[in-house]
Amino acid sequence: MTTNDLQTxxxxxxxxxxxxxxxxxxxxxxxxxxxxxxxLDKLSFDIGKGEIVGLVGESGSGKxxxxxxxxxxxxxxxxIVAGEILFEGRDLTKSTEDQMREIRGKSIAMxxxxxxxxxxxxxxxxxxxxxxxxxxQGMSKEQAKRRAIELLTLVHIPEPERRLKAYPHQLSGGMAxxxxxxxxxxxxxELLIADEPTTGLDVTIEYQIIQLLKExxxxxxxxxxxxxxxxxxxxxxxxxxxVMYAGKVVEQAPVDQFFSRPSHPYTLGLLAxxxxxxxxxEIPTIPGNVPDLIHRPSGCSFHPRCRWATAECSATxxxxxxxxxxxTASCHHLEEVQRDIAAAx
Amino acid sequence: MSAPTANTPVIPASATDAALTPPLxxxxxxxxxxxxxxxxxxxxxxxxxxxxxxxxxxxWIAPYPANQIDFAVVSQPPSRxxxxxxxxxxxxxxxxxxxxxxxxxxxxxxAVVISLLVGSIYGAVSGYVGGLTDEVAMRIMDILQGxxxxxxxxxxxxxxxxxxxxxxxxxxxxxxxxxxRLMRSSMLSAKTSQYAMAAKAIGANHRAILFQHLVPNCxxxxxxxSTMQFGWAILEAAxxxxxxxxxxxxRAEWGAMxxxxxxxxxxxxxxxxTFPGLAIAWTVLGFNLLGDGLQDVLxxxxx
Numbered sequence: 098m099t100t101n102d103l104q105t106x107x108x109x110x111x112x113x114x115x116x117x118x119x120x121x122x123x124x125x126x127x128x129x130x131x132x133x134x135x136x137l138d139k140l141s142f143d144i145g146k147g148e149i150v151g152l153v154g155e156s157g158s159g160k161x162x163x164x165x166x167x168x169x170x171x172x173x174x175x176x177i178v179a180g181e182i183l184f185e186g187r188d189l190t191k192s193t194e195d196q197m198r199e200i201r202g203k204s205i206a207m208x209x210x211x212x213x214x215x216x217x218x219x220x221x222x223x224x225x226x227x228x229x230x231x232x233x234q235g236m237s238k239e240q241a242k243r244r245a246i247e248l249l250t251l252v253h254i255p256e257p258e259r260r261l262k263a264y265p266h267q268l269s270g271g272m273a274x275x276x277x278x279x280x281x282x283x284x285x286x287e288l289l290i291a292d293e294p295t296t297g298l299d300v301t302i303e304y305q306i307i308q309l310l311k312e313x314x315x316x317x318x319x320x321x322x323x324x325x326x327x328x329x330x331x332x333x334x335x336x337x338x339x340v341m342y343a344g345k346v347v348e349q350a351p352v353d354q355f356f357s358r359p360s361h362p363y364t365l366g367l368l369a370x371x372x373x374x375x376x377x378x379e380i381p382t383i384p385g386n387v388p389d390l391i392h393r394p395s396g397c398s399f400h401p402r403c404r405w406a407t408a409e410c411s412a413t414x415x416x417x418x419x420x421x422x423x424x425t426a427s428c429h430h431l432e433e434v435q436r437d438i439a440a441a442x
Numbered sequence: 443m444s445a446p447t448a449n450t451p452v453i454p455a456s457a458t459d460a461a462l463t464p465p466l467x468x469x470x471x472x473x474x475x476x477x478x479x480x481x482x483x484x485x486x487x488x489x490x491x492x493x494x495x496x497x498x499x500x501x502w503i504a505p506y507p508a509n510q511i512d513f514a515v516v517s518q519p520p521s522r523x524x525x526x527x528x529x530x531x532x533x534x535x536x537x538x539x540x541x542x543x544x545x546x547x548x549x550x551x552x553a554v555v556i557s558l559l560v561g562s563i564y565g566a567v568s569g570y571v572g573g574l575t576d577e578v579a580m581r582i583m584d585i586l587q588g589x590x591x592x593x594x595x596x597x598x599x600x601x602x603x604x605x606x607x608x609x610x611x612x613x614x615x616x617x618x619x620x621x622x623r624l625m626r627s628s629m630l631s632a633k634t635s636q637y638a639m640a641a642k643a644i645g646a647n648h649r650a651i652l653f654q655h656l657v658p659n660c661x662x663x664x665x666x667x668s669t670m671q672f673g674w675a676i677l678e679a680a681x682x683x684x685x686x687x688x689x690x691x692x693r694a695e696w697g698a699m700x701x702x703x704x705x706x707x708x709x710x711x712x713x714x715x716t717f718p719g720l721a722i723a724w725t726v727l728g729f730n731l732l733g734d735g736l737q738d739v740l741x742x743x744x745x
Contacts, residue, residue, distance in 0.1 A: 198647060202646075216640070218659060229644055
């Protein structure tokens with residue numbers, strides 16, 4: 098991406114600052130036998146219109162739970178206990194199940210990893226697509242079929258007429274994910290949540306799928322939340338990246354800022370632990386594990402694993418600090434961290 | 443880290459991305475191909491085919507009408523004129539067995555269809571709704587299953603009075619809990635599947651999720667079981683008729699024929715009950731073999 102493109106992108110993002118989705122102090126908790134796991138801990142973020150936002154973090158950082166919370170599909174024993182999810186001015190946490198059903202698919206669509214598992218094994222691709230079009234869009238059988246073919250063409254499925262008759266087990270993972278994307282955009286949602294859309298696909302297909310997501314955004318202007326643990330993929334597709342740790346956004350930045358000036362110690366750890374073609378054979382890792390969410394560490398949740406941690410970190414929780422335009426990080430020691438990185442270079 | 447520009451052409455999905463899709467007719471062909479190589483299923487299928495064909499073509503194959511009473515040839519042992527002998531009224535047992543296939547298959551089919559429909563919808567809803575509803579619904583099935591099967595059927599048949607409908611209803615009620623349980627357990631695993639979640643995420647309502655997505659995925663074990671139940675239904679129907687609570691002995695029904703024949707047990711008229719008994723055994727065995735074979739064919743892990 099050239100600098101110019103990037104700037105127009107950022108300007109675009111600024112123009113659309115009035116966010117279409119605002120998550121405010123969201124708390125989703127799981128009431129397990131061992132105690133209450135506070136999976137999302139006062140999580141707050143915004144998604145602008147037409148923006149592709151990457152939600153990255155280790156397994157167990159609450160990325161998927163965030164996605165499921167937005168569409169209100171948290172399974173028992175999980176529950177949203179506090180906070181607001183404002184979508185087009187409406188608080189989704191207060192919506193009834195009937196209202197949510199209306200929103201799901203039509204306004205907010207979600208796709209999952211393991212696309213073949215997301216398709217009903219006994220129904221053909223065409224039946225599944227047409228069903229959505231018939232029941233959600235009120236199309237006739239003929240219209241639905243025509244639209245289904247259009248949608249499959251849109252997601253670059255060759256021979257769409259023939260594919261309509263295919264069953265999920267006859268599709269490759271990449272094909273199945275294309276079908277899922279077609280289904281997700283079929284009702285013209287304003288927000289698409291892609292939960293690890295490329296996990297389990299091979300690398301070339303992965304690239305095609307993320308390009309497709311981008312293309313769909315350009316085509317329909319839908320906002321996209323990409324949930325992933327793959328920073329390289331996030332770099333390819335996202336306008337903005339949010340790093341989650343233990344149910345909180347610890348750093349968020351436009352994609353270029355994110356890679357040029359990573360600030361939070363956790364972000365640094367994630368970036369360092371990516372395998373690279375050149376460099377040492379040993380990949381540095383972040384010591385320790387994602388914290389026990391039932392007995393969360395005091396202060397900054399990351400302090401037990403952080404080499405910059407001090408007494409302050411275990412005592413008080415850091416507030417988000419502004420680093421640049423739309424770039425914030427929640428850490429008590431941002432200066433020291435920056436100094437040490439500069440010294441290491 | 444440079445991201446490619448938005449107008450980078452998307453690499454078209456290559457032809458190797460998915461195997462070419464065989465049409466449905468070919469898939470049915472595949473099924474037949476696998477089935478044909480399963481000797482158990484094929485023997486079962488052959489045995490059933492004999493029964494079905496004799497039911498269909500009984501008026502042409504049978505040397506005598508089913509209810510032709512002829513007092514000139516009462517209680518004849520098997521001979522050239524009467525292949526399986528005759529009963530106390532001079533009715534040809536071979537002919538009655540052929541015609542009997544019609545009644546017995548009809549009873550079994552009706553009973554299986556009724557219990558399959560009622561049982562699987564009951565079980566599907568129970569498993570899908572879950573919680574207290576499920577608990578109560580399954581305890582009701584426990585009560586039905588708590589009685590010894592045949593005694594329970596006798597109770598129903600006694601209350602309804604003899605006749606074909608009685609046998610159908612009694613046999614159907616007897617089999618409902620089995621289908622309900624099977625459907626419920628399949629439903630419990632299907633409802634946590636990802637496609638159910640994906641359907642929910644696209645805004646499908648409960649009815650669509652339950653009947654369009656989940657139930658069709660739970661049908662294979664139901665079909666396998668119903669093939670076997672077919673055999674059992676015939677056995678149970680014949681059992682009821684034999685003890686006089688089912689089909690009247692005037693009708694050509696295998697159970698009723700055994701009962702009629704058994705009245706002459708002490709006279710040593712063995713052909714009167716042996717041949718209808720063999721017909722029942724043949725049919726039940728056929729259905730069980732087919733069911734066993736289908737289980738192998740339809741279970742992808744055992745292919």
